[in-house]
Amino acid sequence: MITNYFKIAWRNLWKHRLFSLINVFGLASGLTVCLLAIAHIKGAFDHDNFHTNRERTYRILTDVVGKNNDVTKYATSPMPLGALLELEYTFVEEAARVVKTYGEFSGNHKQLSLLCFAVDPAFFQIFGYKLAQGQPATEPNTVVLTRETAEKFFGTTNPIGKTVEDKDLGIFTVTGVLAEQSARSHLRFDMLLSLQTPYKAEHRAAFEDWRQYQTGYTYVLLKPGTTAETLNKVLPIVQSRVTKGLAFSAEKGYSFRAQRLADFSPSYEDLVHGTYEPQIGGLLVEMSVGLITLLLAAFNYINLTLARSLSRAREVGIRKVSGAVRWQVVGQFMAESVVLSLLALGLAIVMLELVKPMAFVQQWLVGGVEWDWTLWAVFVLFSIIAGLLAGLIPARVLSAFEPAQVLRSQTGLRVIRGISLRKSLIVVQFAISLIAMIGLLSMVRQMNYMATADYGFRREGILNIPLNEVPAHRLINELDGLAGVEQVAATSDLFGHNGGGYGLVRIGSDSAATFLFSVDPQFASTFDLDIIAGQGLPSGTSTLSGQDSVSHFILINEQAVKAFHLGTAAEAVGQQLRLNDSTEVQVAGVVKDFRFTTFKWDIKPLVLLNQPSQYRYLTIRVTPGTEAAVLADVQQIWKRLAPYAPFEGQWYDDFLYQRHSHTADTNFMLLLIGLAFSIACLGLLGMVTYNTQTRTKEVGVRKVMGAEVIQLVWLLSRDFVKLLGIAALIALPLGYLAGYAFLINFAYHVSIGFETLGLCVGVLLVLGSATIGFKTYRAALSNPTESLRSE
Template identity: 60%
Template structure:
């Protein structure tokens, strides 16, 4: 019996090849997105598999209660906790600490930024990170590099024994190289340094400060046979004993709790100071997107199968008269659905291999996950379940036809006051696709706005060159001699990005409120070079005369208008001449006030800014190149760089290109565009199948109307109008929902585009255009048919 089901199923699918093709391609498109989500879900459970004894190793979390009784969970803890657990509790086998930070490192004259972790000796055994060569970083000022960082810093040469320089940590010697790190790990870093390398007074104080619960991460491995309940009982005692007498500002108290490494990923809660483990929310969102896309394809299957219900109804009637029972008929129809779904799985895998190289897919979804037999079994099971679910509704409806009704062709399917099920499904498909398009277009327009907008400073014709170890003044002197170079300036931070150093600044040395301010080091030519406007005062005296001496920090600074408001100074003129304390020992005087400009991303409103003369912090030169022959001037600039620094490649970049790359996020938009295109393709394929079937069933009507004198355009309108109405209904539903979806994204930005006619009108126009072409293609062919052919048998 099962064999006969398969044979009949193949015959039916081959007989209706167009409908089968539409269903296979549609199901494959939706299934591909689901496969991506399943791969990422599988990868989420792989996090931490390499850690030894993960079942009895725990990360300690800190639950902080604020003064208004709000509780916030942190993945970090105070640094003294690990030592107390190891020293005072016998059920603890080992503890280790990790501090995560970013650092600008100098290697052979090159300045490179990377993520590092400061770790203690137990890190390598507790968390199980293996070395490919060398020794662990235990002694002060030693480091172990990942293979990628070793190649980035030292090329193909052996890095062991070589030195990396850090402004605060000093000269660090490389003692080892890790084995290739697992792609799926909750800790990500380019190198680790020994904990003893952090030796400044603040860093030493951090090791004993119970108030600093954001300091780092604490891991505890229990002895074999010890229960986690013992650790849970010990943590409140430690908290009570060591936090007594702490004077809090915004917090009331905190408590600790353990989190097993075996259950660390996927995370059930959003943690502050979190690491890289994915959350259940992220995975659920991915799976929801995949299921929605697959649901569109399932709609197609249901729609097209019900559309062919009249021809299949006679088959049902004959088989029932011959003695077939309902479950046998349902099995037949569902067998066809499962076969289609299995074919779709093969096509989905091919589509998956096509998009696999996309950066977004590699970085966020399937990087480091292998397709093992277990995962393939899940894929096959998923496709079979999809086929069964997709085929259930048509099988249930078709198998329920009564032979007597079939012979009278009374097989109409009506739901909800006469609206057909098929039409409802078409509206749902195009509604979902249009909402996705509006949201995507809003994202793309916002990113293009941030990439091309006027930030309030000059970006056209400005070439940014990282200084690395080249002396700024020497490079500036050489560049100023080049014809076509109008001006050269220096800065510690490229505006339009992160904003630079962020610290608390006070008006008085002691006491008084502090204000968070961005601080950027610039030279005397920066204001004119970047077309910034001074509203009051003048350029800093040190910037114009260098009275502080080259390389010495200046005593005068410039501030922006927002700083005037933040320090409640009244107006820009009143701000000039006032003093500020950058720290306990550095007092500066305000020489001038600069008109506000956007020096950070558009995610934030304009923040207070201080521009100071600190030559030692200069990291970039800004070369203003005259209009006319920028390429020729650029070639001469490259020649100067090669002369001064022959061992390093020229990495200069036009400011406009930097802003575009920083904010465009083309990889993300391309992937979201792919999902939207899939949704529209599935919807259009379903519409094509419905129009095709409708025109085929009305071919005799078309022939009669043509014989009676109807024109081609009248017949096209007659066949199309019912489907055009469905597109208009979908547009009416999707426009307000799409607007809300777009605004949910844009509200995260202080400055953003609006969702107006250019967005909504463009999307509805594309909807009608694609739908119109799909409808018009088939109806036009039907309208041109020869009436003699369609009426020959009448």
């Protein structure tokens, strides 16, 4: 019997090929998004599964109680904790500290900004990171590189024994290179430094202070057979003992608890200083997007099946007269939907292979996911369930027809006051698609605004060059006499990014946080910064290292004048400040506020000082029209000065555009919205097709009576145009709220006005009208004699 169900289902699908194609494509589109989400969810549960001691490894978390009795959960813990647990409790096999740090490392004539973890020797016993060559970094001033970092520094040559250097931490010898690891981990890094390295006094103090619970992470490996309860029982005892007599400044105290490595991902709680495990909330959002897309496709199936309810009712009547009971009729319709969903799964897999290479998909969704048989089994099971659910409503509705009803006219299914279920689903489809489009267009406009906006400093004709290990003064001397070069300046970081360095300014007994940029005296004029009081940095400004007897001078912005309580801009000039509690500086001038950080923040206090040891970029102001020639000349100079380092110069306009445009993310979201609209339009096409087919005789009669083509087109399409209008009315306020929910995260953002809402509604009406007009116009042009003869 089941075999017959599937045979009949296949024949029905083949007989109505257009409707079947619409349903297959729609379901495949929805399944593609769902399969991506399922793959990402599987990858989240597979995080860190390559560690052989995964079940016995724990991270110690710190729950900090504030003065108001609010509890903040930290993924970090005090640095002495691991050694104490390993020393005093025999069930702890190993303990390791892990400290996250960013650094500027140089080696082999190259300089890279790298994400590092400083780790204890036990790290390599606890975790399963395998070495492709060499030994772990267990001795002082040693380092293990990832394969990618090793290639960036040393190319294809053997890196073992070579050195990399950090200005603050010193010189490190490369002892090993990690093997390629396809599976993802909660720890992401470019290199692993030895924590046995002699660090500065302030660092060592933090490693020994029980009040410093934010410095790093503590991992322990329990002996086989030891349960988490055993560890959790001793942690309160340890906490009580080590905090006795401690005076906290902003907290009442803290407590410890253990988190098993196997439970890290997905994360069900928001931890301060958390690592890189996926959050359960994000996974649910992804799956929701996929399910909504699939729901739109399911609406198509319900719509088209119910639209053909009269012909299917006759089929039901004949089956029941022949002796079929209701569950058998339901089974027939469910078999049809399952066949359809399996066909859609085949197309979805093809679509999945097409989108997998996309940068966004690889980086955020499927990168590192193991495509094993369990994942494919879930795909098949999910598609069958989706097919069954999509077919449930049509099966229940159509199987309820009685044979006697077949000879009477069918009125359609009503949900509210004459609006049929089929029409409601069309409205919902287009409303969801329009809401998504308004939200996406708001995001795209905001990103384009951040990429092209006036930041308050010159961005056109500015060439940025990362210095790496090339001395700034030497490159400046080479460039100063170059044709087309108007000015050359040096800086520690680029404006329009995340803000550069951070420091503390003390004015008398008060203090305020500020952003810090190291710049040379030519910097302000190179970028056309408007100095509203005082003057720029003098040419003889001190290097803040004691090498110059001239007073230390700084430039501050208007926001800094307010934050430091210096009065007016003119009054601020000449005042003495203390920078980072150690250096006396004097305000030489005040620059007009400009946007030097991300648009998420308001303008913050800014200090510009001259500290040549911090220079990382040269910025070249180029005469308009000479950009190509200057770029070629600069590349030749760079090749002569740094033959081993690649030239990484970039125009400032390009830097800001790449930093803020997020092209890969936008392309993926455009794909999702394109799928949603294509599903809705195909569903509308199917409905219009069926409507025109059932009104063929009416169209023929009206044409014989003298109706014009335009009158017939409007007659056949007006109900559907009204549905598009209703969808627009529903979607506009909801889409506005969706777009505003994104834009509110930015201090400076675009508005959602007619240009956004009007464009989206226009796209909706154009696509919908084109879909409707395509079929209705062809129906209106048909020969009435043929349609009446067929009747």
